[in-house]
């Protein structure tokens with residue numbers, strides 16, 4: 001219970017903060033734009049942690065279906081919406097949105113394409129209580145809890161199906 005409500009959200013918050021800095025620096029070094037997937041202004045079940053300890057800012061483009069006015073309100077599952085972004089245009093950091101993927105292989109293909117391989121994520125919330133019950137009180141559309149990913153060191157992107165119904169592992 002402590003893991004679901006406190007340890008995992010705090011760990012995710014700290015890792016997001018670290019990876020956001022990495023992504024920002026990488027975008028400057030590589031001369032690429034920064035894409036943030038997930039509105040940094042809100043939308044988090046454990047929003048009180050992000051509000052007290054801000055961990056992420058907007059990118060040159062911030063994608064979120066229900067995001068703030070600074071966001072591009074786009075459904076990550078809409079393949080045609082991705083078409084406006086060029087190959088390798090961005091360094092991409094994702095914050096808790098890929099769990100809403102209807103076809104994770106398709107979404108990952110688009111991220112691989114627009115990022116040219118520069119992709120970071122702190123993953124989703126973990127813990128028995130979250131993965132079995134609490135996620136249902138957040139959104140009925142949430143399908144996965146993703147594992148953290150850092151394209152500088154990781155080759156596979158992975159996660160678990162909520163309800164502890166299985167897992168997946170895809171080559172990035």
Ligand SMILES: C[S@@+](CC[C@H](N)C(=O)[O-])C[C@H]1O[C@@H](n2cnc3c(N)ncnc32)[C@H](O)[C@@H]1O
Nearest residue numbers: 038039040043044064065066075076095096100
């Ligand atoms: C857990 S929040 C992520 C942002 C939050 N600041 C964080 O770091 O946890 C999940 C976000 O996913 C967005 N979302 C849900 N379904 C989506 C979809 N199909 N496409 C794009 N964004 C979606 C929601 O609007 C929400 O802001």
